[in-house]
Amino acid sequence: MRDFERLRKCYGNVYSLFIGPRAAVVINGAQAMKEAMITKAADFAGRPQDIFNFNCHLWLLLSKRMVLADYGASWKEHRRFALMTLRNFGLGKQSMEQRILGEMQYTMETLKRSIVMFHNAASNIICQVLFGTRYDYDDNFIKVVVQCFKENSKIANGAWAMVSHNMFVSIRCYAVFFIALEVTKTCKKLATCLITEHKETRVPGQPRDFLDCYLDELDKRSDDCSSFCEDRLIMFVLDLHFPGTDTTSNTLLTGFLYLMTYPHIHGRCQQEINQVLEKKDHASYDDRRNMPYTQAVIHEVQRIANTVPLSVYHCTTKDTKLMGYFLPKRTLIIQNLNSVLNEEAQWKFPN
Incomplete structure (x- = not known):
């Protein structure tokens, strides 16, 4: 990240x-990021599709994922379905708050036993929406899922994730992506088992969770040329499960680390x-209005945590311009979120 910052100071916010x-084009700073990702969102909504081409087995697995899907009809269709369904199951509503409080x-019972509990807690809240089930922290399913997510996170955020698809692929690089392939296969097997169970127990038209809703949608679209299919469902639920688990748990860990480091802030909160x-007995979402200091600390933790500093790579969907520079279609875009979260013009004390 220091190299990105050094290049930004030398060449500006778009280089x-x-x-x-x-x-590749690296975007830095709030102004350039806003123009690309908000003002011209459709122009920068693509995803590079050749990242894992050197490993056809990994590509076949990941090509069904919606996080990595290119901007188009299938992506729009699944995004619309996911937002509608998740809202129906409490996203942004009080029912989701009750799941979190539950x-x-x-989490409080296991606070003194294991640091992995944050991954377990975040994963379990998502499991209740996706699969309609909560798992004990000692359950083999949650253990395997969390371990797989942690392994994939290390690979995705490591140096090989950036350079391997563009440079000479070494033996070590193949070893890293072989691990990613095996981890993805393991997660896919777990998701397949859950889908099979849901098929056997579901009542069409009476969905219990996200899986049931998708299976209902498959029944409705069985005769058309929709992008909805069971293979995509498997990767879809993993896409919803993994990012939410990893980012939430790492943000919580960062928050606890800073509160332990600065006990006077902990005490004031x-x-x-x-x-x-x-x-x-507990705080509710509505209480935040009366807790300005605590809310400010939470926001500052989210800024400092910066869990995905380079985001997920984008690419341009057509010829476009950014900050006066011409970018041809399919240009690889790297978002340096670290530059926004530490920009002196945006924050009084950025560091």
């Missing part, structure tokens, strides 16, 4: 570089919480 033989009871809650 190009080569990763092996592949040219899971916190289990606790004092404000006690004053607002009085005799209540």
